[in-house]
Amino acid sequence: MTAYTVHELDVPTTMDDDPEKVRAFREWLAVTDAAEVDVHGLTELSWKPEEYLPMCHEPGAPSRLFVVRADGGTVVAAGSYDTKQAPGTPNCWIALGVLPEHQRHGIGSLLADHLERIAREDGRTQWKTYAVSRQVGPASGHGYLAARTGFGAVPADEAGARFLTARGWRFGQVNRISRLGLPADHSVVRELHDRAAVRAGPDYRVHAWVGRTPEEWLDGLALLETRMSTDAPDGDMAEPEDVWTADRLREHEEELARAPRTMLTVAVEHVPSTTLAGFTQLAVPDGPERAVMQWDTLVLKEHRGHRLGWLLKVVGIERVEQDFPGRPSIITFNAEENRPMLDVNEAVGFVGVGSEGIWERRT
Template sequence: MTIDRFTVDEPALPAAPGAAGWAHFRAATAVRNAVEADAYGTDELGLTAEELLPYWLDQDYAPARMFVARVGGDIVARGVYETRPEASAAVAWLSVEVLPAFRRRGIGTALADRLEAIAAEEGRVRALVYAASRQAPGERLPSPTGFGSVPLANPEVRFLLARGYTLEQVERGSRLPLPVDEGDLARQLERAAAAAGPDYAVHRWTDRTPERWREDMALLRTRMTTDAPSAGLEEPEDVWTVQRLAQEEEAFAAGPRTALTAVAEHLPSGRLAGFTELSVPAESGRAVHQEDTLVLREHRGRRLGMLLKIANLRGLAAERPGHPSVITFNAEENRHMLDVNEAVGFVPIGYEGAWKR
């Protein structure tokens, strides 16, 4: 497909680092990282191709397709199409990323047209887009949640509005400088443990979930898709099984990053009430990424979120010291989790809109 001196194609995914298609995958990853850095003013959200490949190879549970736009043979943009394996799933997640120097040439439109056409062909009746919005002066478009807004004149905002998308939610990206004062962490942990009371105990592990907790972790990951604030996005339940959990953890463990997990056990029932996870790069000079954090609705109000985050941050400091920061994202209306993050020392670095059509 050729449009105004650029081409759009769907390169084959490499089966492993260095395999056929690896150069294209690395180039597309470089586009992703450059677009993120431009939006947030930092390269700390960057991931290597080796780190991303395990997620792309997980086609059983998270089917995804990647399209790229090339100018003169070089990849300058990518479009990502994600769904769920159920044929009846009504939702597709779309993403278009174009290098700043190649914008306003119709590349983003061509990629969006391709992704939306696939969604229509597959009967996906809702398209969801998460798009970073740099801060800018002027009129703002408020989130219908009542929390957060995006600059109305921003190009990505105008682009999505023109294509019929509505803003449903604003998410905040935050950064925690490391190291955090150990005395402060210890004091906060003590206060959180006192609020949680004697009915809860914290456990931690690296990478693979111990067998005794696999069923509970599958439930927690499923509930992450229903209990976390999603405004009017109507995010579908994403069901996790023990088999899926084990398969994804094996794939992740084969990559270069390490997962540090902390969980809260409800002692009277012997079941897990919440969890939090850090994704740690092998290089100590790179940022750590805070992944999912969830406390089940029936166990909230006991400061378990704080208890878990502090326990995992202390574990990170002891086991993998030297990283410059932790990066996390939260819905602007998720005041409880934002309170936890701000108390620890996270500060905002940027915002993204969650859009629906």
């Protein structure tokens, strides 16, 4: 009988680090990607090691990575344990994936037991995980597991759903994965831009930059990052406020700058107060064959109702095509209950291609 053992990786600092560390990290990422692609089939969501590694060294939130090896050393599963290091933080994020050909041998349970034990010993009382799904768009009825938000569902027969349910995790929310093929329809984008600008009026002004945030907007963007933890849709799975400072934001940007990609930020200023009311960020890989990933997008609650989300979205598309021509697509994730953002996605041409279930366990 094959024996399986869990091993924690010594995560390399850079891709030029010790070759054995780098090889193990490459194996971890290959297994992680393979397990997800087997579910949703979206190869555009796969990471290059050089892109992913800097995110493992997020200031104040380093990742711990794990693999399961079979006899002979073959990696058959991969997992991660992520936390914020601020004192008193109660939450953590757990992830795992098993290669399709090695499923149903108790490997997932072995790794989950290990990661959950770490969470308990670490005193974490709110655990979250993200499980990708083949489901495209909203669904309900027999054969589906509905999210507690009342928006969206995933097939109940998916291995991830069955596995998490059996372990006592609760299914809380669905993120729709949407794809916009590029080039976009410029006439549609321009019309939406004009309509959104009229609705926003003279009280709002758009700014855009690549790379490091200009000094004048550093505090404002830090506030927006903080409000991502309180203003973004999260159903009944609210997390503690995650405070960002200008120093933390600079460290974050410096770490991400090590990856072969450029961060494009679009922000909207509330002119009367000279403060930022919303932003979106798009990670543009250096390789022109790679998809652009839309990261955080937020309009502060007190500024909603002015079509600012629409304005941010369309300006982001325009800037990608202007500054980074030839990219194949933009990929974005949005909560199924976030109808305002889904409306603009659909209007501009985004098409649902999959989904991601967000699960929670409290101890």
